[in-house]
Amino acid sequence: MLIINHIMDGVVIGSSYVLIALGVTLIFGIVDVVQIAHGEVYMLGAFLTLFLVNSLHFNYVLSIVISMAILAVFGVILEEGVFRWLRGRPHLPVILAAFGLSMFLANGTLLLLGGESYAIKSPLREQMVDLGFYLINAQRLLVVVVSAGLTVCLFLFINKTRLGMAMRAITQDRDAAELVGVDPNKIFMAAFAVASALAAAAGGLVGPVFLVNSAIGFMPFLKSFVVVLFGGIGSVIGSIVGGLTLGVMETLAAAYVSTEYKDAVAFALLIVVLLFKPSGLFGRKTSS
Amino acid sequence: MRLMRRDKYNKWLPLLVIVLLAMVPVVVRDAYVLHLFIVSSIFAILVMGLNIITGFTGPLSFVHIGFFGISAYASALLVLKRGWSFWLSWPAGIAMALLFGLVIGLLALRIVDRLLFSVVTIGFGEIIRMVLHNWEGLTRGSSGLPGIPVPNPIPLLDVGVINFESKTTYYFLVVLVALLAYGLVVRIKRSQMGIAFFAIRENETLASAVGIHTYRIKLVAFLLSALYAGVAGGLYAHYARFLGPDLFTIEASMDLLVMLILGGIGTSLGPVFGAVVLTVLPEYLRVVADYRLVIYGAVLTITVILLPQGVLGGLLVYLAARRERAYEEPAGRAAQSISELPSQSEGQGKS
Numbered sequence: 001m002l003i004i005n006h007i008m009d010g011v012v013i014g015s016s017y018v019l020i021a022l023g024v025t026l027i028f029g030i031v032d033v034v035q036i037a038h039g040e041v042y043m044l045g046a047f048l049t050l051f052l053v054n055s056l057h058f059n060y061v062l063s064i065v066i067s068m069a070i071l072a073v074f075g076v077i078l079e080e081g082v083f084r085w086l087r088g089r090p091h092l093p094v095i096l097a098a099f100g101l102s103m104f105l106a107n108g109t110l111l112l113l114g115g116e117s118y119a120i121k122s123p124l125r126e127q128m129v130d131l132g133f134y135l136i137n138a139q140r141l142l143v144v145v146v147s148a149g150l151t152v153c154l155f156l157f158i159n160k161t162r163l164g165m166a167m168r169a170i171t172q173d174r175d176a177a178e179l180v181g182v183d184p185n186k187i188f189m190a191a192f193a194v195a196s197a198l199a200a201a202a203g204g205l206v207g208p209v210f211l212v213n214s215a216i217g218f219m220p221f222l223k224s225f226v227v228v229l230f231g232g233i234g235s236v237i238g239s240i241v242g243g244l245t246l247g248v249m250e251t252l253a254a255a256y257v258s259t260e261y262k263d264a265v266a267f268a269l270l271i272v273v274l275l276f277k278p279s280g281l282f283g284r285k286t287s288s
Numbered sequence: 289m290r291l292m293r294r295d296k297y298n299k300w301l302p303l304l305v306i307v308l309l310a311m312v313p314v315v316v317r318d319a320y321v322l323h324l325f326i327v328s329s330i331f332a333i334l335v336m337g338l339n340i341i342t343g344f345t346g347p348l349s350f351v352h353i354g355f356f357g358i359s360a361y362a363s364a365l366l367v368l369k370r371g372w373s374f375w376l377s378w379p380a381g382i383a384m385a386l387l388f389g390l391v392i393g394l395l396a397l398r399i400v401d402r403l404l405f406s407v408v409t410i411g412f413g414e415i416i417r418m419v420l421h422n423w424e425g426l427t428r429g430s431s432g433l434p435g436i437p438v439p440n441p442i443p444l445l446d447v448g449v450i451n452f453e454s455k456t457t458y459y460f461l462v463v464l465v466a467l468l469a470y471g472l473v474v475r476i477k478r479s480q481m482g483i484a485f486f487a488i489r490e491n492e493t494l495a496s497a498v499g500i501h502t503y504r505i506k507l508v509a510f511l512l513s514a515l516y517a518g519v520a521g522g523l524y525a526h527y528a529r530f531l532g533p534d535l536f537t538i539e540a541s542m543d544l545l546v547m548l549i550l551g552g553i554g555t556s557l558g559p560v561f562g563a564v565v566l567t568v569l570p571e572y573l574r575v576v577a578d579y580r581l582v583i584y585g586a587v588l589t590i591t592v593i594l595l596p597q598g599v600l601g602g603l604l605v606y607l608a609a610r611r612e613r614a615y616e617e618p619a620g621r622a623a624q625s626i627s628e629l630p631s632q633s634e635g636q637g638k639s
Contacts, residue, residue, distance in 0.1 A: 090402075093596060098589075099542065103581055271411055
């Protein structure tokens with residue numbers, strides 16, 4: 001029974017990786033930017049939900065929706081304020097700029113809000129749900145269910161809506177897409193908005209389970225980037241499989257190998273993937 | 289013609305710099321200022337190393353600070369636990385950095401994509417930091433290693449000993465090493481090897497097509513950078529006399545990158561300039577100390593957007609453009625040292 005507990009924990013953590021990784025892969029696939037500060041967007045989403053729930057006593061679910069909306073706007077601001085100016089530049093300066101942005105946001109939050117950790121007071125934290133075969137904490141179940149729901153929404157959005165189709169068109173052939181009237185700037189803004197909203201959702205969902213502080217952003221970004229490379233750049237299925245696999249592997253490693261080196265699992269996976277299968281599990285395009 | 293003018297400069301300029309640097313401890317009576325000189329010089333060596341792989345050759349390495357940490361810890365532990373002399377433990381620490389550089393380089397440099405390479409080096413860097421942090425039995429984990437001794441005194445025949453208890457002697461040691469390190473950078477830059485580095489930076493596929501063994505050359509650059517990190521690591525450990533794993537985090541990588549970018553990436557002097565300015569400036573702007581990483585983050589982002597060649601690099605380009613206008617000759621020495629097209633212009637210079 002114990003191993004089921006660990007696997008369920010892994011699925012909960014993995015779900016948050018999936019949500020963050022979907023955003024990273026969306027921005028990487030469409031805008032061709034490695035959004036290192038995406039982890040900080042997740043962190044800000046968690047803080048915003050924390051503020052709305054703990055201080056203003058808003059409804060928990062409503063708070064997540066509000067923070068998703070606000071962070072979506074924030075994502076657009078990042079794209080317009082920073083990454084737009086780096087368009088056409090090689091990867092190196094873009095990584096550096098994103099890295100600087102990430103440090104700016106994380107340390108700015110640290111200065112403004114201090115280094116303390118908080119837990120979002122979700123009403124579901126104390127409740128348990130009986131799945132028949134397994135008793136699970138309601139908050140953890142919510143993380144998995146909402147993540148799955150958002151992933152399905154993203155999938156439908158990309159495949160069924162005009163904006164989603166325009167996004168795919170941009171990734172496939174930018175010139176041709178522009179010729180038929182797709183404005184890349186609008187698409188890039190949309191990609192940042194959607195990705196940032198997903199990260200904010202992840203922050204709000206996981207905030208009651210794990211603690212919220214200014215430093216929680218970088219590791220999830222790094223891990224979600226590992227997930228993206230593991231699953232294959234631009235692949236939604238890849239992100240889902242990769243995120244859940246990494247989450248489960250980590251909790252199992254923490255339980256049976258060593259808690260201290262649990263974070264090393266992601267990097268070991270990263271190194272193995274990049275050395276032996278650089279295109280990832282479900283990747284179509286190989287790295288140039 | 290151009291070469292001759294460069295030689296004329298080169299005759300007196302390095303000598304002047306050496307004399308000025310030698311006079312610093314005589315003129316400067318303030319131990320704190322001397323301390324800043326020492327720390328800047330150590331960081332200058334470290335950033336020069338980063339510049340060789342990232343500035344000259346192209347791949348952005350986040351594991352550089354890890355090599356620095358490995359060498360610092362190795363040297364400190366050999367002295368503390370095995371009772372080695374600094375003069376043996378320092379080279380041993382450098383050897384450790386080179387060994388890790390070789391293993392990591394052999395694996396990671398197979399990844400040609402710059403972006404993926406840099407992410408993998410974040411992974412290796414974090415693993416190194418995690419091991420330093422969690423291997424309590426060896427490194428004492430987060431409580432750190434206190435009481436690292438200064439280098440052993442060197443006896444001079446009958447005259448006395450060179451004692452490293454004083455800041456002045458440590459200053460001479462560090463500055464001497466930094467000067468040698470700088471000299472090597474300048475030599476590398478003008479060598480065939482340097483030209484190969486630049487060729488890889490500008491276009492790796494093309495470089496490989498014209499017969500450059502890109503993998504091997506990149507490995508050489510990576511090892512050279514590890515060498516610099518190793519040299520700086522031992523010097524740091526036995527000067528600071530305390531090591532903790534927090535010194536080798538991703539934030540520390542950030543410091544190095546800001547020094548490199550702000551100073552001027554790919555130039556010889558840029559890393560020195562960046563290291564000195566960013567060591568001295570925060571010390572004198574005490575108010576700013578808390579805001580350091582916030583400001584660095586903003587500065588890095590803004591510099592990358594507005595001044596792709598860094599502050600010193602941007603200045604050199606500006607001066608070169610002015611000189612060009614004044615003399616109506618092709619872009620001069622400064623522009624060449626920025627080396628927009630190093631393989632081409634350096635190649636012409638040689639022939």
